[in-house]
Amino acid sequence: MKKLILWILIFFAAVAISPLLINEKGYILIAMGDLTIESTVVMACIMLTLLFIALGLSMTLVRGSLRLGFGGWNKIAFANRRRGLRDFNRGIAAFILEDNQQAEHLFAKAAEPSRFTHTSYLLAAAASSKQSLRSNTNHYLALLAQEDNGVKGSGLESVLVTIKLLISQEDFAQARSIIDKHHKQIGHDARLLSLEIILSLQEKRFDYVIEQLVSARKQKAITNEKIALWEASAFYGAFNETIRKENNDSLAQRWHKLTRKLKHNEVILWAYCQVLAEHKITEPLNKILLPVIKKGADDTFLKNIRQLPISATDELISAVQKQLHNDPHSGKWLSCLANLAAKSQQLPMAEKAFNSLINLAGTQYDVIDLLNFSQVLEQQGEYKKANQVLNKALGQIGSFNNNTLVINNGNEQK
Numbered sequence: 001m002k003k004l005i006l007w008i009l010i011f012f013a014a015v016a017i018s019p020l021l022i023n024e025k026g027y028i029l030i031a032m033g034d035l036t037i038e039s040t041v042v043m044a045c046i047m048l049t050l051l052f053i054a055l056g057l058s059m060t061l062v063r064g065s066l067r068l069g070f071g072g073w074n075k076i077a078f079a080n081r082r083r084g085l086r087d088f089n090r091g092i093a094a095f096i097l098e099d100n101q102q103a104e105h106l107f108a109k110a111a112e113p114s115r116f117t118h119t120s121y122l123l124a125a126a127a128s129s130k131q132s133l134r135s136n137t138n139h140y141l142a143l144l145a146q147e148d149n150g151v152k153g154s155g156l157e158s159v160l161v162t163i164k165l166l167i168s169q170e171d172f173a174q175a176r177s178i179i180d181k182h183h184k185q186i187g188h189d190a191r192l193l194s195l196e197i198i199l200s201l202q203e204k205r206f207d208y209v210i211e212q213l214v215s216a217r218k219q220k221a222i223t224n225e226k227i228a229l230w231e232a233s234a235f236y237g238a239f240n241e242t243i244r245k246e247n248n249d250s251l252a253q254r255w256h257k258l259t260r261k262l263k264h265n266e267v268i269l270w271a272y273c274q275v276l277a278e279h280k281i282t283e284p285l286n287k288i289l290l291p292v293i294k295k296g297a298d299d300t301f302l303k304n305i306r307q308l309p310i311s312a313t314d315e316l317i318s319a320v321q322k323q324l325h326n327d328p329h330s331g332k333w334l335s336c337l338a339n340l341a342a343k344s345q346q347l348p349m350a351e352k353a354f355n356s357l358i359n360l361a362g363t364q365y366d367v368i369d370l371l372n373f374s375q376v377l378e379q380q381g382e383y384k385k386a387n388q389v390l391n392k393a394l395g396q397i398g399s400f401n402n403n404t405l406v407i408n409n410g411n412e413q414k
Contacts, residue, residue, distance in 0.1 A: 084113025088120060095127060103127040104136065111143075118147045122158060125165050137169055145174070156182075156189065163195050172202055190221035197230055206238035228267050236271035240278075248281055255284075270304060277308040286315050293319040293336070302332055306339040306368055313344040331357060331364025338369065342376050350376045367393050 031037075091106030104127035111120035125140035144162060159182060166175035176199060185192050193216060200209045213230060216222050243251045255263070255272055262268050269288065276285040285308075292301050293316060310316070320337045327333065338353035354373040357365050370393035377386035 080113045081115065084110045084115070088114040088116055091120070091123065095123060098130075100127040100130045104131070104133075108140070118144065118158065121147070122161055122165075126161065129165055129168055134169065137165065138171070141165060141169065141171070141174075156185065156192070160191050160195065163192075163199075167195070167199055167202065170202075172199060175199055176203070187215065190216075190219040193219065194222060194226070201230070201233050201237070204237060204241070206234050206241060209234040210238060231265070231267045232271055235268045236274060239272055239275040243275060243279055248279070251275070251281075252284060266301065270301075273308060277310050280311060282312045285310070289316055290319055293323070296323055296333075299332055302336055303368075305336065306372070308343075310340065310343050313340045316340055317344070317346075317349075329360060331360055334360070335365060335369050338376075339372055342372050347376055347380055351380065 087106045087110035091103050091110060094100075094103035094106060104124050107120045107124035107127065111117045111124070114120060121140045121144045125137050125144065128136035128140060141162070159178060163175050163178050166172075166178070175195075179186075179192070179196055179199060182192065186196050187193070193212065197209055197212050197216060200212070209230065213227060213234065216227055216230070239251060239254070242254050258268070273285060273288055276288075289305060292298055292305075296302070305316075317337060317340050320333055320340065324330065324333045324337060334353050334357040338350050338357060341347075341350035341353060351373075354369065354376065357369060358373070370389050374386045374390040374393065377383075377389060
């Protein structure tokens, strides 16, 4: 607009000055071959001024039309992308609000147009996984596999989520393929190390997991609870595999080769005891359990003994009875005796010990005692008592202190 005003001012200035120059018209002759143009200086100035004004107006009009054209083209060309970004943002909101069905739909819809293809498919897979839609999750993971799964392309976090989803889908081969591509990161990232251990346990690579646990213990980001769970699974699997592929002597040799520290690790010791009990290897098992019973100091381990599938319990029962002789009203020893007797099918002894346990002052029994007591009663045909004890175990655990159960000599009371 300023330029237009300037040109108009120049034009009117020329018109104002031109009369002054009329007396001195001047003369211009332009010859181009046979073409000749004759004009006065004043007329030439006026024509040039008009030409420049017309040119300026033309440029202004052309520039405005171009700007309008590019803006319209931009709106049309990028409309699909804007819709994709809008769906992607809505999908994130739905995912946070745990509306997984809507989130999956929006992420799948936004994958291509938003240009966040990798992230969209990853989140769509996560949303469908939360809905237990296995086929949908596999579909998104297959589309994801076509994208760049490298750390540089999508970031390590994206790789970790992909591996986790593949493991949850039990696609262990594909998960292994991705982990192996990033094996150099395992020693530097606790999250990838954790997934490597979880996947290796699924692959039954127990000895390899035991090796990796050395690195896991050095990682502050991995809790002791997780390491204990992995240790239990790894050593239990390794012990079981040894006895299955070789023999009892090989299992014993493997145990003796462990360091003193590992042998005293309660998780590893318990895994060894489980394998011995399951394969009915009585003598080595009793060598471990008898000292625990005779010392009587480890209450947690004594409670765990109740869960071992022991069949030959005579030595253990004898040791427990000696403890009861010194302390006949001990809840832990009555529980231990009752459960051991139940395992060896000494049902009258088990029932008597359970009755004594339940009739002790206070509540010195737990749900495992009640469930096993119920089974003992059922095996002896005492179904009414068994049902009463079972109901107590399942429905009234929290009210034992206020409502003591008494079952003795055929009389039931509450």
